[in-house]
Amino acid sequence: MADNIHPIHDRLVQRQEREAANGHRGGVIWLTGLSGSGKSTIAAEVERKLFERGVFARVLDGDNVRDGLNANLGFSLEDRKENTRRVAEVAKLFAETGALVLCSFVSPTREMRQMVADIVGQDDFMEVFINTPIELCEQRDVKGLYAKARAGEIKNFTGIDSPYEAPDAPFLDIKTADLSIEQAADQLIEALSL
Template sequence: MSKSTNIVWHDSKVTKQDRQEMNNHRSAVLWFTGLSGSGKSTISVELEKKLYELGVRTYRLDGDNVRHGLNNNLGFSPEDRTENIRRVGEVAKLMADAGLITLTAFISPYQQDRNNVRQILAEDEFIEVYVKASVETCEQRDPKGLYKKARAGEIKGFTGIDAPYEEPTNPEIVIETDHQSLEDSVQTIIDYLKDHSYLG
């Protein structure tokens, strides 16, 4: 619930539709969710590069990057995770209004948190991308050494080890990085954007 009082929304003379027409593509939020090490950041980085080459205006919000600034006062308790996603959802909404395709790479382990972001966006603007990989695969990759620390008890509340991950119930896109290459993963998403008329 908002603590702000005496505030009024101030409309712009330039609309979201104006920006989309100038950009020659629709707004969207590609919400990458999955376990640590599943490939969310890797895929989003490569996808952003490919979209840029196609002339698409994008911005990428990454879990670790956002915690360096906007969310540096949040930890990893369930409450802080929810607030982390709420803030990112609001930023993504602003970027959608700016006419961008926003790529967000966050574990975002709770279905309700992801649903809440979907609900604040316009219809069809939230594209949930489930980057699916088994805990065993993610633990073998362990690019940041976090699973090793979690197993050693150095990290508490680590998703997939001693904290839950709620799989998406009906994601728009599923990428199985156990089986799909990075190139195939990126192409799957680009094909979806083209097939659903997000790209001009």
């Protein structure tokens, strides 16, 4: 550690105190899947339902984070990795305050998601695969990104000319093809036992 850095962690309100006040543990729920799979929509629905139950939850979403914290990053594999690393560090800070952090990020490689688990800590990390066929993602594509990627206007687009590695053993695998948003959200909340 640099000589000019003096953390004050020992003087701050401790995580156990925050979790006791919140009435639940903090943690990071990492929603991964293709663009258009429903990650952000499901995360927002889960956050709303948890909020209504008095659970301290917060969504960190790919588009919102890239609009601010990570506005300087592109979509190369290295930039995606750095985007993921920064989000993991922020999510860890939130989790330490006793929050349940719903992170909705494509995070296309297993290596990236393992990096998140390593940063956050295995006890606080829950990987949720929003498992949606690419054909359905393209149908839902309100931004027109798939069409642009297929036309060559967008490079390094996950699922088209950049790979997506599905999780091997996620905490939860939500197959959205036959589920409403509410059903998918309820499935996640039930798995969290909240």
